Amino acid sequence: MADFLTEFWKALYFLISPYAANAFPPLVKGKRAIDFGKKFIDGKRLLGDGKTWEGLIAGTLFGTLCGSIAWLFHPKLNKIALDYGFSIPLITPEKAFLLSLAALLGDMSGSFIKRRLGMERGAPAPVLDQLDFFFGSLLIGFFIVKITIGIIIWGAVLTLIIHRIANIIGHLLKIKKEPW
Ligand code: CTP
Numbered sequence: 213m214a215d216f217l218t219e220f221w222k223a224l225y226f227l228i229s230p231y232a233a234n235a236f237p238p239l240v241k242g243k244r245a246i247d248f249g250k251k252f253i254d255g256k257r258l259l260g261d262g263k264t265w266e267g268l269i270a271g272t273l274f275g276t277l278c279g280s281i282a283w284l285f286h287p288k289l290n291k292i293a294l295d296y297g298f299s300i301p302l303i304t305p306e307k308a309f310l311l312s313l314a315a316l317l318g319d320m321s322g323s324f325i326k327r328r329l330g331m332e333r334g335a336p337a338p339v340l341d342q343l344d345f346f347f348g349s350l351l352i353g354f355f356i357v358k359i360t361i362g363i364i365i366w367g368a369v370l371t372l373i374i375h376r377i378a379n380i381i382g383h384l385l386k387i388k389k390e391p392w
């Protein structure tokens with residue numbers, strides 16, 4: 213299989229936990245702000261009401277769960293991959309937990325940056341809104357998974373596309389206020 217295709221499958225597998233972790237929080241309708249309503253030295257909210265403890269905890273657990281299920285399938289998937297001359301990164305439940313948590317920390321960093329730029333909760337910040345959680349997972353991923361250039365590029369491309377589609381669906385289903 214061509215390299216860019218094998219990299220695609222690796223990226224897809226890597227993204228399972230981060231995606232699950234990032235997609236779940238809007239469903240839990242959390243109320244307790246992670247920043248406890250506190251303001252930063254610039255007088256603006258530290259993170260804002262869009263980042264809640266319920267979202268952080270439920271998202272991390274859901275990401276870990278999905279990553280663990282993917283881990284159960286790793287031997288089977290890797291066997292198929294090996295037939296095509298590549299291997300799927302091994303992401304254990306512990307690693308899935310770290311990647312999920314990192315995704316949500318990345319998402320929080322995105323909100324932190326938006327607040328510093330004076331943007332209200334939910335204001336669109338193209339690219340940052342879509343990739344913050346992926347960058348978070350990638351950052352931790354470098355230490356615990358064999359990250360390749362292909363995973364980075366495919367990860368970013370897939371994330372931009374899937375995030376857009378998912379948010380439009382979420383908006384239509386009235387789970388999310390804004391379609392971004
Ligand atoms: N969410 C949450 N806790 C988190 C992350 C997300 O409760 N740690 C929920 C919030 O209801 C949030 C929704 O998921 O509104 C969508 O997340 P996101 O788009 O990241 O937040 P925004 O509301 O757009 O806020 P921000 O401008 O800070 O990105």
Ligand code: MG
Pocket residue numbers: 334335341392
């Ligand atoms: Mg948003």
